[in-house]
Amino acid sequence: MAMTMNLYSRGDKIFAIATSVLIGMFTAATLYPFIYITAVSFSSGFAASAGKVILTPIDATLAAYKHVLTDPKFWVSYRNTFIYTVGGTLMSLAFIIPGAYALSRPQLYGRRFWNLFIAFTMWFNAGLIPFFLNMRDLGLLDSYFGIMIGFAVNAFNLILLRNFFEAIPSSFQEAARMDGANDFQVLWKVYVPLAKPAIATITLFCIVSRWNGFFWAMVLLQSEEKIPLQVYLRHTIANLSDDQEFTATLLNQPYSVETVTAAIIVCAIIPVLIVYPFIQKYFEKGILLGGVKE
Helix, strand or coil: CCCHHHHHHHHHHHHHHHHHHHHHHHHHHHHHHHHHHHHHHCCCHHHHHCCCCCCCCCCCCCCCHHHHHCCHHHHHHHHHHHHHHHHHHHHHHHHHHHHHHHHHHHCCHHHHHHHHHHCCCCCCCCHHHHHHHHHHHHHCCCCCHHHHHCCCCCHHHHHHHHHHHHHHCHHHHHHHHHHHCHHHHHHHHHHHHHCHHHHHHHHHHHHHHCCCCCCCCHHHHCCCCHHHHHHHHHHHHHHHHHHHHHHHHHCCCCCCHHHHHHHHHHHHHHHHHHHHHHHHHHHHHHHHHHHHCC
C-alpha cells in the first residue's frame, strides 16, 4: 500500500513537472511573436532588414513610430477602426441577444428548424461572390454602415449565448411572469443580468473580430478615408515596397518596411491589450457555461 502511494506520488510529481514544462513552452511560443514584433519596431531599418533582430532591439530608434504617428492617414484609419469596432460590436449585440433569447424559448414556433438553419450556416454559405453582389445590390459598398451590418450576426456567438440562456432555470422566468413581466422585460431584467459572463465573452469575440477585420474591408471599401487600420497596414507595405527611391536608399534610412510594419502592428495591438483584462474574468466562465447544455 505504501509502495503504491509512493508510486502515485512520484507519478504525480512527474506529471506536474511535465505539465509545467509544456505550459512554459506554449507560453513562450505565444509571447515570442509579440516580443519579436516589438523588438523589430524599435530597431533600425538596416538591422531589421538584415534579419539581425531576434529578441531585443538592435540599434534602438523611434524612427518607425515617428514615421507612422506623423502620417495623417494612420490616424484616419485608426479612427475608422474604432468606429467599425464599437459600432459593429453594439450592432452585433443588438441582434445576437434578442435572437439567442428567442431561439432558447421552447414555445418558439419551428424552433428546431431555425436552430438547424442557423447552425447550417456555420459550415455552408453562399460564397464570396454572391455575398459581394448582395452587398452591392443593397447599396452597402464603400460605407461605414455596410461593414457594420454585413457582419453583425455570427452563428457561433448566437448559439453560444442561446445555450447560456437555455441553462438558466425556468423558475426565474416564471417568477418574472407572476410579477406581470412581458417577454422584453424578462429578457432585459432577468436574462441579460444573469448572462453577463456569456455576453462579455461574446463582446470580446466581436471586438477582436471587428478590430482585426481585413479582407472584406479591403474588398468593400474603395475610399481611402474609410479604410480601417488593417487595410492601411497593407497599403503602407505596398507603397513602401513599390517606392523605388526609398528602396534605393534603404541603407541610409532609419526605418524600413519591416520596422514600419511592426510599429503599426504594435499600435494596433495596444487597444486590445487594454480592453482584454477587463473582460478576461468573464471569459472562461462564459465559455464553460455557454458551451454546456443541461
